[in-house]
Amino acid sequence: EVVMTFMFLLIILGVTDSRAPKGFAPLAIGFGLTLIHLISIPVTNTSVNPARSTGVALFAGVELFSQVWLFWIAPILGAILAGWLYVAVFSDSTVGERQNVEELV
Secondary structure, eight states: OHHHHHHHHHHHHHHTSTTSOTTOHHHHHHHHHHHHHHHHHHHHOOOSOHHHHHHHHHHHOHHHHTTHHHHHHHHHHHHHHHHHHIIIIIOOTTHHHHHHHHHHO
């Protein structure tokens, strides 16, 4: 869950960045989510969506509901790590400078 959510958020952050080509975000996000599910469902029955995990667990029984915490904590941790890495590695340090120049024009 941590690794798959991490990868999914990196895909989302990358294709929605202002420097990315426009119009390809839905394809990249859709194919990325499909690939994540094809890889990880056989391993952990992943959902990469805490709400989906919770809904299924509500109907599966009390013994399975005790595992739902992992399907909440792991995606949150993966998202935090992806956000941190994206800002640390891929952020554009001149974004603030460009905004100031555009305000002057």
